[in-house]
Amino acid sequence: MELGGQIRKRRQALGLSQEELAERVYATRQSVSNWENDRTCPDIKSLLLLAEVFSASLDDLVKGDIAEMKKQIDDEEKAAFRRDSVILTALFAVMLVTCVPLAMLWRWRGLAVWTVLAAVTFAWSLRVEKWKKKFDIQTYKEIVAFTEGKPLTEIEKAREEGKRPYQKVLLAAGSGLLGLAVSLLMLWLWRRFTAG
Secondary structure (H helix, E strand, O other): OOHHHHHHHHHHHOOOOHHHHHHHOOOOHHHHHHHHOOOOOOOHHHHHHHHHHOOOOHHHHHHHHHHHHHHHHHHHHHHHHHHHHHHHHHHHHHHHHHHHHHHHHHOHHHHHHHHHHHHHHHHHHHHHHHHHHHHOOOOHHHHHHHHOOOOOOHHHHHHHHHHHHHHHHHHHHHHHHHHHHHHHHHHHHHHHHHHO
16 A cells, blocks of 8 residues: 555655644644554545645545555455356356265255255356456456456457357257256156155
């Protein structure tokens, strides 16, 4: 963060001591010291008084901090998206692999456990979809570029947006086929366990 450095630099440029600056903004010398060392941030009233003393706009005084905070928030959101994507992949893999073993091991209870796992996976997929919508990423290429921190060019972005309608149709068809396969598997398991 740059606010502390900005306050120190501007105070020194005016030839003010910490005590003199503190008197002008109705604060204590310790508060000014804490601001300059980034231990605390001034409240909005103090920021306005500091901007007035330094003959600077509030934007100039805190601009570096805002840019740094925005970058930090972006980095945290990207990390959360990556984490949620990995969790979704793991949940989906576990869901696919455990259906038959759970049904064979615990019969109906196993299918109930698998249904709960499928519901959790579905809920997690909605969470990932919210991230994708927030970052306006839908296609595989957009997702890969986003997670690597490389923005697509305008032409690449336009091409990917052109693919979205087709990919949605394919995704819907694939989801339908997967749902049909899971339903047939469940029907087969039900018949097998009710017959024997």
